Amino acid sequence: MRLSDGPAVKLALHPAPGLAVCIVAAHAAAAACLWLLLPGYLGGALAALVLALGVVVAWDRALLRATASVRGLVLGAGDAAFLLLRDGRRIAATVRKGRLVSRLCVTLAVRAPGRRSLMVTPGMLDPESFRILRLWALWGRVPGQAAVASRQLPY
Numbered sequence: 001m002r003l004s005d006g007p008a009v010k011l012a013l014h015p016a017p018g019l020a021v022c023i024v025a026a027h028a029a030a031a032a033c034l035w036l037l038l039p040g041y042l043g044g045a046l047a048a049l050v051l052a053l054g055v056v057v058a059w060d061r062a063l064l065r066a067t068a069s070v071r072g073l074v075l076g077a078g079d080a081a082f083l084l085l086r087d088g089r090r091i092a093a094t095v096r097k098g099r100l101v102s103r104l105c106v107t108l109a110v111r112a113p114g115r116r117s118l119m120v121t122p123g124m125l126d127p128e129s130f131r132i133l134r135l136w137a138l139w140g141r142v143p144g145q146a147a148v149a150s151r152q153l154p155y
Contacts, residue, residue: 020062027054
């Protein structure tokens with residue numbers, strides 16, 4: 001994968017404690033439902049596992065504390081990107097169709113080893129970087145890339 005088609009933009013992600021609380025709260029609600037539906041040891045064990053899963057997901061995806069957590073993005077032309085992991089690795093990724101872009105979050109379906117999706121909230125980036133990410137997710141371009149056709153049309 002090449003990012004040499006134009007200037008690349010590097011975005012550094014920051015932990016999002018609010019998102020972590022939401023993830024754990026959603027998993028706690030699911031655990032409570034399981035415990036109510038399946039009373040006894042089995043329901044309690046399943047509820048504990050679901051709650052533990054929520055804590056692990058929040059640790060990895062929102063607090064960015066796991067070794068394989070995405071701590072940064074390098075955006076290039078089109079669907080090309082690199083994921084910068086906490087342990088220092090740089091993984092080439094392709095962003096597939098199925099992107100969700102709103103003022104509250106950007107969700108990218110990525111094709112990369114160990115990842116299927118990446119969700120970025122405004123608290124994870126400064127406002128200008130979040131705007132750049134939203135534009136890139138919508139149009140596949142970063143600031144500084146030429147937006148004109150490769151050959152000018154005649155009048």
